[in-house]
Amino acid sequence: MPPQYYAPPLPPGQQYGWGPLPPQPPRRKSGGTALLVVALLAVVAAGGVFLSVKLTQGGDGPIATAPVATESATAKPTLAPSSVPPPATTAAPRPTRTTTTVTPPKPVQTVNPATYNAAHRLYKTGVMRTVNCKQAKTGLGNGSQALAYFKAIKACLDRAWPTQVAASGGRFxxxxxVVWGGSVNTPCGGGVGRSFYCPTTHTIYMESPSIVSFYKQNPTFGRMVGTFTMAHEYAHSVQWMTGLGVAYTKLRYDASAAGALQLSRRLELQASCLGNVFLGANRNSYGITGYAYQMWLYDVNNSGDRPPYPRDHGSTTNHGAWSRAAFQSRNPASCNTWSASPARVS
Ligand SMILES: [Zn+2]
Structure with a gap:
């Protein structure tokens, strides 16, 4: 169970997606001019997706909808009884009902969310054991195929994570x-153009058209993008099952704009890290080897923040570093982004 020491409701519109779509894959064979043309077209296509996201939602990252909540507003100062003046005997000075000396009692915070996330038991649950996950043979050529593909890997994730969640004190x-295209109606917003996890419904919303598009350009790359995205979004659900997500929400309430961005990067880099713990644990049975491994590597090494989008997911360099380390270790101990130096979560 998530910790009970706070329970701020998640504001509508807050969602935890992947953010900018990954870049175009390298082609298997160098094609000279044809390659350049394809790359240019691909960039334009990707730009179109981003543009539509911006136009329709004005930025659907957590930043855009994060409330500027003030905790102090809830702690109401009460006038002390001493403000009632005693009966005047002589020409006493008029008592002034000043509140300057009245200090509201400080709420006792037994658990610091930052400490909670940095010292979480999840990091002590050990190497994730393989569940011998098999990749769906069906590709991602259309929406219904994508649904079958994501269902298959989700069944694996459902078998892989309960042990780790329980060992870290969470309830699995x-x-x-939900696999969708175009737009989807959720308490976390529409999420136009990208996949996301919504804590309110505890549901992963996989946006299939962009991944289908990757698949059509390069089937192996499309498979790896779909696989990694699913593992990343599922990891967000793990964050909420273990209390990490709620603590993150709490921390954000008190953060500056820059601080909120850094917290978002810690959350997102951790989701990619945990997702790759699972992928590393199942790399052989799932087939993340050979050329598929190269495409997975390209994806994680080239995913991340790039201008002009907000710095809410982490640099490509850091994204690659956390992802590769987790894939190798297969251990959530590799994923403590909450105690990492600012440089490692930049
Ligand atoms: Zn995410």
């Missing part, structure tokens, strides 16, 4: 899965 609940 299999998240929901």
């Amino acid at each position: 609940r299999s998240p929901g899965l």
Whole structure:
């Protein structure tokens, strides 16, 4: 169970997606001019997706909808009884009902969310054991194929994470899965153009058209993008099952704008890290080897923040570093982004 020491409701519109779509894959064979043309077209296509996101939602990252909450507003100062003046005997000075000396009692915070996330038991749960996950043979040529593909890997994730969640003091609940295109109506917003996890519904919303598009350009790359995205979004659900996500929400309430961005990067880099713990644990049975491994590597090494989008997911350099380390270790101990130096979560 998530810790009970706070329970701020998640504001509508807050969602934890991947953010900018990954870059175009390298082609298997160098094609000279043709390659350049394809790359240019691909960049334009990707730009179109981003543009539509911006136009329709004005930025759907957590930043855009994060409330500027003031905790102090909830602690109401009460006038002390001493403000009632005693009966005047002589020409006493008029008592002034000043509140300057009245200090509201400080709420006792037994658990610091930052400490909670940095010292979480999840990091002590050990190497994740393989569940011998098999990649769906069906590709991602259209929406219904994508649904089958994501269902298959989700079944693996549902078998892989309960042990780790329970060992870290959380309560495992299999998240929901919705595969969609165009737009989707959720308490976390529409999420136009990208996949996301919504804590309110404990559901993963996989946006299939962009991944289908990757698949059509390069099937192996499309498979790895779909696989990694699913593992990343599922990891967000793990963050909420273990209390990490709620603590993050709490921390954000008190953070500056820059601080909120850094917290978002810690959350997102951790989701990619945990996702790759699972992928590393199942790399052989799933087939993340050979050329597929190269495409996975390209994806994680080239995913991340790039101008003009907000710095809410982490640099490509850091994204690659956390992802590769987790893939190798297969251990959530590699994923403590909450105690990492600012440089490692830049
Ligand atoms: Zn994310």
